[in-house]
Amino acid sequence: MRYFLLTFISLAFVANLTAQSQPNIVFIQIDDLGYHDLSCTGSKIYQTPNIDRLAKQSLTFKQAYSSYPRCTPSRYGLITGTYPVNEDHGNLADIKPEQNFVNLLNKAGYQTYYVGKWHLGEGENEPTGFGFNQSFAAGSTGGVGSRFYPFNTRGNAEKGDKAPVPDVEKAGKEGDYLSDLLTTATIDFIKKSEKDKPFFAMLSFYAVHTPLEAKDLDKKRNQKEIDAFDFGDTPEYIKEGTGRRKMRQDDADYAGMVENVDENVGRLLAALQSLDLSDNTIIVLSSDHGGLSNDGERLRHLATTNAPLRAGKGHLYEGGIRVPLILHWEGKIAPGVDEKNIILGMDVFPTLLDLAIAKKVEGIDGKSYLPVMNGKESWENRTVYWHSQKARPHSTGDSKCSVVRSGDYKLLHFFKDDRIELYNLKEDISEEKNLAQEEPERVKKMLTELKTWKKQYLIPEKMDMKKMAKQRAKAEKKH
Numbered sequence: 001m002r003y004f005l006l007t008f009i010s011l012a013f014v015a016n017l018t019a020q021s022q023p024n025i026v027f028i029q030i031d032d033l034g035y036h037d038l039s040c041t042g043s044k045i046y047q048t049p050n051i052d053r054l055a056k057q058s059l060t061f062k063q064a065y066s067s068y069p070r071c072t073p074s075r076y077g078l079i080t081g082t083y084p085v086n087e088d089h090g091n092l093a094d095i096k097p098e099q100n101f102v103n104l105l106n107k108a109g110y111q112t113y114y115v116g117k118w119h120l121g122e123g124e125n126e127p128t129g130f131g132f133n134q135s136f137a138a139g140s141t142g143g144v145g146s147r148f149y150p151f152n153t154r155g156n157a158e159k160g161d162k163a164p165v166p167d168v169e170k171a172g173k174e175g176d177y178l179s180d181l182l183t184t185a186t187i188d189f190i191k192k193s194e195k196d197k198p199f200f201a202m203l204s205f206y207a208v209h210t211p212l213e214a215k216d217l218d219k220k221r222n223q224k225e226i227d228a229f230d231f232g233d234t235p236e237y238i239k240e241g242t243g244r245r246k247m248r249q250d251d252a253d254y255a256g257m258v259e260n261v262d263e264n265v266g267r268l269l270a271a272l273q274s275l276d277l278s279d280n281t282i283i284v285l286s287s288d289h290g291g292l293s294n295d296g297e298r299l300r301h302l303a304t305t306n307a308p309l310r311a312g313k314g315h316l317y318e319g320g321i322r323v324p325l326i327l328h329w330e331g332k333i334a335p336g337v338d339e340k341n342i343i344l345g346m347d348v349f350p351t352l353l354d355l356a357i358a359k360k361v362e363g364i365d366g367k368s369y370l371p372v373m374n375g376k377e378s379w380e381n382r383t384v385y386w387h388s389q390k391a392r393p394h395s396t397g398d399s400k401c402s403v404v405r406s407g408d409y410k411l412l413h414f415f416k417d418d419r420i421e422l423y424n425l426k427e428d429i430s431e432e433k434n435l436a437q438e439e440p441e442r443v444k445k446m447l448t449e450l451k452t453w454k455k456q457y458l459i460p461e462k463m464d465m466k467k468m469a470k471q472r473a474k475a476e477k478k479h
Helices: 011-015 049-056 071-080 101-107 178-192 216-228 252-274 345-357 440-457 465-478
Strands: 024-030 059-061 111-116 134-136 199-204 237-240 243-246 281-287 325-328 336-338 383-388 401-406 409-414 419-424
Touching: 024 252, 024 345, 049 252, 049 281, 049 325, 071 345, 101 111, 101 345, 111 178, 134 178, 178 199, 178 252, 216 252, 252 281, 281 345, 383 440, 401 440, 409 440, 419 440
Parallel strands: 024 199, 024 281, 059 336, 111 134, 111 199
Antiparallel strands: 059 325, 237 243, 281 325, 383 401, 401 409, 409 419
């Protein structure tokens, strides 16, 4: 069903908010959740009634994207409002105070909390170094060794990570499940917040990233449902890139993890209701990128499928970058479905600041969606970009690629072998019919746009942030 985009928000209303009436903000990020991993977005296997209910009461987006198809760069793009062309965690310490979203919320009187996966560095680059008042379980590592207590194991740290997930062993006990523990910590932060000040709480689940480990009851329930489901003639895998693409949502552990996250979202929403905070709290729910559906030269256990979207995590096809996005503010943002406007992860914080404190942030790539909600702008024909040079043909099967999307058309340039693909997403959401040979003029125009953007963005100041920070520190030390 098509909903018209309506909103009760006005700029004048936002500008007149006082510290006491400023909305609270709760941002829920789910790790590796694919666009079709919710029952409200089309899954027939994963049951997510709490998120479905929230979506029905919210503004949801069908053209929402991650700024990158992997964890760390996508999170960097989100927290900085910039294109993550550095493809790493950059150097958050270099973000100017007037462009630091958390700093701006603190200055506006917000209490700021971060819970869960961070993966953006240590010291000045960790949550409290970046500006959050408090954090829990937010370290430099990308995940836990186990979903179950004590969580940290010898296999916990991926290459390059220096520390396991902090806080969880001390706070947890035998039998605890990580997503439950993170949700409890978030609720505790909210309960302890000063009542006369607004809060911003970000809950970043480590689920549904690997390791795929569900609670026993959740796994058994889902295995029974999967065994009874008729997948018809859908193959389990098809060839994609240097490996395979999974075509079925048939993993009981993954299903259980998705449904446990949904239960915890329900717990969080119930807590807001019981504390009489629901009416004045903005809620955002999204994912950092597409679901893990592809492997490469090294065959691996795959979690889900993003079908009918093509490919998944690591790829710049739609399955790797299109994500669910839910925006809720009771009585202020009218429920509906935005089917046309193109919005990226780097736009989310600029939108929140505009809604909550009427603050515009200059000098970044992301922008507030509020003018679209107010009917003053349309982003249907917006031009946006992606760049992925750190391909992983061995693990996710993807190749080095740059992308431009302009309106309905999307051009992918696999620059290592100079291969072009062009798709009309309005007509071909699965990216099956390559139009490059049929539309040479459009290819030429879009490729020129892409090359112009790359010339502007693929420069040392944006790509080699950590190296430049070290050089500055060395120079300052000499003087």
